[in-house]
Amino acid sequence: MRDINQFTITEAVKKSFRTEEGSRFKFLLESLIDHLHDYTRETNLTHEEWMRVLMFLYDCGKISTPERHEFILLSDVLGFSALVDMINTRGGATEGSNLGPFYLDNAPRKPLGADLAGPRQGVSVLCHGVVRDTLGHPIPGAIVDTWQADGSGTYPIQEEGQDKYDLRGLFEADDQGRYYYTTILPKPYTVPYDGPVGELLRAGDRHSWRASHLHYMIRAEGMRGIVTEVFFENTEYVDNDAVFGVRRSLIAKLEPYKAAKAGDFPLERQPDAMINFDFVLAPGD
Known part of the structure; x- marks a missing residue:
């Protein structure tokens, strides 16, 4: 490697990795090296600028915790998360959207009709719909994992002394593929x-600022799961969301609650408003 220069170093670096020929890992790694080296040459990156980048990444790691994922947030604001969602959405399935930095495993299981808000104040909303496959058939037993901010735009996980699993729940769709529960309308944050x-x-x-939204992770046996968000029509920031998460197909209409229109659901709490949103899953790989 005595004779490498700014133009030959890229190939030298790629050859130094003895990865399996034709593997996906080799393809991803070599493409990343190509693009990083090209960026460095195109911008004539200085030592000071590169050190600032490295310290920025160091700071992202330093502030991250099991409850706060700064690198996910970085991916979100740069549009990478949205781009990966767009590329990986299967035809006919519900479009994906950002996971966000506040997802938690092991959310509590809740019975259908449960209220996630508890004593929290805000506009009570019935969220209901059907989980279907791409042929329109309901998927009984599908898992609907949801989490959200509260009526002031804060996630409970961000508040000291609050139960981090508030405003979260796992629901199992009934034999008609239906899910339904009540919560409070989240605010922009x-x-x-x-x-x-x-x-x-x-x-x-x-x-x-993020537009008001509900987070969802939907999965079912034999199906390709989705991570997405549901937004509300005619609300602030829905057209300029800070993390590029909004899709036209993910905007729901918020309506006054009418039991006759919503269906005869057994609910823990009488809602003020309602949204109806169906999720569609594609077959698994």
Whole structure:
């Protein structure tokens, strides 16, 4: 390697990895090296600039915790998360959207009709719909995992002294593929602005507001699971979401609650409003 220069170093680095020929890992790694080296040459990156990048990444790791994932947030605000969702959405299935930094495993299982809000104040909303396959058949037993911010735009996980599993729940669709529960209408909120990603947004003169949304992770045996969000029509930031999460197909209409229109669901709490949103899963690989 004595004779490498700024133009030959890329191939030298790729050849130094003895990865299996034709493997997906080899393809991804070599493409990443190509693009990083090309970026460095195209921008004439200085030592000071590269060190600033490295320290930025260090700061992202330093502020991250099991409850706060700064690298996911970075991926979100740069549009990478949205792009991966778009590329990986199967034809006919519900479009994917951002996981976000506040997902937790092992959310409590809830019976259909449960209320996730508890004593929290806000507009009570019935969320209901059917989980189907791409042929339109209901999927009994599908798992609907949901989480959200509260009526002030805060996730319970962000509040000291609060149960981090508040406003979260796992529901199992009934024999007609239906899910239904009540919660409170989440408000818009800013993505975490006190860390390196917030610094990046300020440097780029970008706002940090997310449109009101509900998070969902839907899965069923033999089907390809989805991670997505449901937004509300005619609400603030729905057309300029900070993490590029909104899709036209993911916008639901918020209506006044009418039992006759919603269906005769046994509910723990009488709602003020309702949304109807069906999820569609594609067959698994």
